[in-house]
Amino acid sequence: METNAVMRSYTELVADYCIPFCCGDTDLDDFFAKDAFQYSKELLGKTYAWINVSKPDEIIGLITLANDSVKTWQIPPSARNRVQRGVSNAKRGRNYPAVIIGRLGVASGYQGKGFNVGSQIIDFIKDWFRADDNKTGCRFIVVDAYNNPATLHFYEKNGFKPLYKTEEEEREFLNLSSDQKLKTRFFYYDLKH
Numbered sequence: 001m002e003t004n005a006v007m008r009s010y011t012e013l014v015a016d017y018c019i020p021f022c023c024g025d026t027d028l029d030d031f032f033a034k035d036a037f038q039y040s041k042e043l044l045g046k047t048y049a050w051i052n053v054s055k056p057d058e059i060i061g062l063i064t065l066a067n068d069s070v071k072t073w074q075i076p077p078s079a080r081n082r083v084q085r086g087v088s089n090a091k092r093g094r095n096y097p098a099v100i101i102g103r104l105g106v107a108s109g110y111q112g113k114g115f116n117v118g119s120q121i122i123d124f125i126k127d128w129f130r131a132d133d134n135k136t137g138c139r140f141i142v143v144d145a146y147n148n149p150a151t152l153h154f155y156e157k158n159g160f161k162p163l164y165k166t167e168e169e170e171r172e173f174l175n176l177s178s179d180q181k182l183k184t185r186f187f188y189y190d191l192k193h
Contacts, residue, residue: 001050001120005060010047012037014059018051021059023105031103032062039064045102050121061106061117063125068100070140070163070188076173079163086190087139098140098188099129122158130191139191144184152185160187 008014010032015021021032032047039045045066052058072080073094084092106117129138143160145151147167163186164170171182 001060001117001124004053005050006053007124008049008051010036010049010059010062011040014049014051018049018057018059021049021062021105022108023111024108025105028103028105031064032105036062036064036103039066039102047103050117059107060110061104061121063104063121064102065125066100066102067136068098068142069095070098070142071095075163076169078165078169082161083140083163083188083190086192096139097137098142099125099138101125101141101143104143118154119158126189126191141189141191143187145187147182147185152187155187158189159193160189162187 015033015037022029023032036045036047040047045064047062047064049062050060052060070083071094072083075083083096087096104118104121106115106121110117125141128134129141141160143155145155145160152162162170164173167182167185168178170185171178171180174182176182
């Protein structure tokens with residue numbers, strides 16, 4: 001995508017110029033069509049678009065990012081140990097700065113077929129937050145990933161790890177009954193690795 005797409009802030013002007021974005025997931029499509037701009041206005045999230053260079057009215061992928069943190073004092077000891085394993089003892093604390101992927105969508109025409117657009121966007125974000133000109137200190141990328149096999153596999157393939165080893169552990173921590181299905185799973189990626 002480095003030569004075939006350009007990254008831009010996703011604004012209403014960009015959305016109006018481009019063909020409506022469709023990734024085939026109603027929740028994501030609705031968010032990018034309606035809510036992304038309000039999130040930006042309220043400073044709750046910033047959305048970025050990758051636009052096809054040869055077809056400048058075509059959005060290839062979108063991602064919404066926001067500030068977050070991994071709060072080790074709120075997670076069970078086993079999860080805390082996994083998160084802190086890579087942090088030097090002198091810098092271990094109760095909170096670690098993170099960026100959260102609020103939404104990530106790849107246009108239907110670019111899903112599969114060897115394009116790897118989603119992975120390329122994730123790789124860009126990893127490099128962006130590790131770069132010397134990064135605007136903030138950020139140790140982790142986190143995501144509440146849809147709890148379905150394809151989405152979980154995508155994040156695992158891209159180096160993300162579940163914060164909770166099992167759904168039962170995550171459900172228990174969230175005080176959900178054993179019959180309540182988890183809609184999302186919390187994953188993290190350590191930018192130092």
